[in-house]
Amino acid sequence: SAVISQKPSRDICQRGTSLTIQCQVDSQVTMMFWYRQQPGQSLTLIATANQGSEATYESGFVIDKFPISRPNLTFSTLTVSNMSPEDSSIYLCSAQVGYEQYFGPGTRLTVT
Amino acid sequence: QQPVQSPQAVILREGEDAVINCSSSKALYSVHWYRQKHGEAPVFLMILLKGGEQKGHEKISASFNEKKQQSSLYLTASQLSYSGTYFCGTVPSNAGGTSYGKLTFGQGTILTVHP
Numbered sequence: 001s002a003v004i005s006q007k008p009s010r011d012i013c014q015r016g017t018s019l020t021i022q023c024q025v026d027s028q029v030t031m032m033f034w035y036r037q038q039p040g041q042s043l044t045l046i047a048t049a050n051q052g053s054e055a056t057y058e059s060g061f062v063i064d065k066f067p068i069s070r071p072n073l074t075f076s077t078l079t080v081s082n083m084s085p086e087d088s089s090i091y092l093c094s095a096q097v098g099y100e101q102y103f104g105p106g107t108r109l110t111v112t
Numbered sequence: 113q114q115p116v117q118s119p120q121a122v123i124l125r126e127g128e129d130a131v132i133n134c135s136s137s138k139a140l141y142s143v144h145w146y147r148q149k150h151g152e153a154p155v156f157l158m159i160l161l162k163g164g165e166q167k168g169h170e171k172i173s174a175s176f177n178e179k180k181q182q183s184s185l186y187l188t189a190s191q192l193s194y195s196g197t198y199f200c201g202t203v204p205s206n207a208g209g210t211s212y213g214k215l216t217f218g219q220g221t222i223l224t225v226h227p
Contacts, residue, residue: 033213044217096212100144103156
């Protein structure tokens with residue numbers, strides 16, 4: 001298994017600003033992922049972040065809006081850029097261990 | 113395409129059983145089950161790989177019918193702690209390499225267990 005922490009746990013941001021979310025895993029993992037979850041809704045995959053390569057984005061998500069870094073095997077960041085109220089959501093990172101995937105507690109973002 | 117879960121919600125009393133289903137229109141490589149409580153991270157329950165295996169963990173077990181692209185999660189003798197939203201996440205059978213972790217989640221099933 002893996003234990004994952006995220007910072008910040010929540011934030012309130014103004015329209016037009018950017019927020020960087022940090023994700024730390026307690027062990028080295030090759031594959032990390034970023035998801036978005038609207039309150040009361042399902043999880044939607046934003047992108048895959050593999051160490052040593054560019055992040056790959058799912059349909060509807062672009063690098064300019066959600067740049068991702070993966071500097072080593074235990075850490076990743078997701079930036080939500082030029083935020084609008086539509087970006088208000090919970091952002092979760094996850095790490096794959098074998099075939100299993102473990103999630104961080106999420107970052108609750110509110111854009112005003 | 114998002115897998116479809118049924119039912120959307122279940123209300124039980126302690127000790128009762130429940131079944132949650134997950135159906136996909138695509139051939140699947142794996143099905144993952146998670147439970148999420150309000151304001152918390154999804155918690156991994158189990159994974160089923162293609163091959164029709166059944167897995168169990170204490171009073172929670174699951175099956176995977178590869179031919180029907182369906183999985184079912186069985187909760188027996190439910191406890192108050194079982195309350196939460198259950199999600200299935202699927203990986204298509206044509207996934208390869210780094211795509212094994214790309215989960216597509218169902219819409220969730222809200223399970224409420226009353227004393």
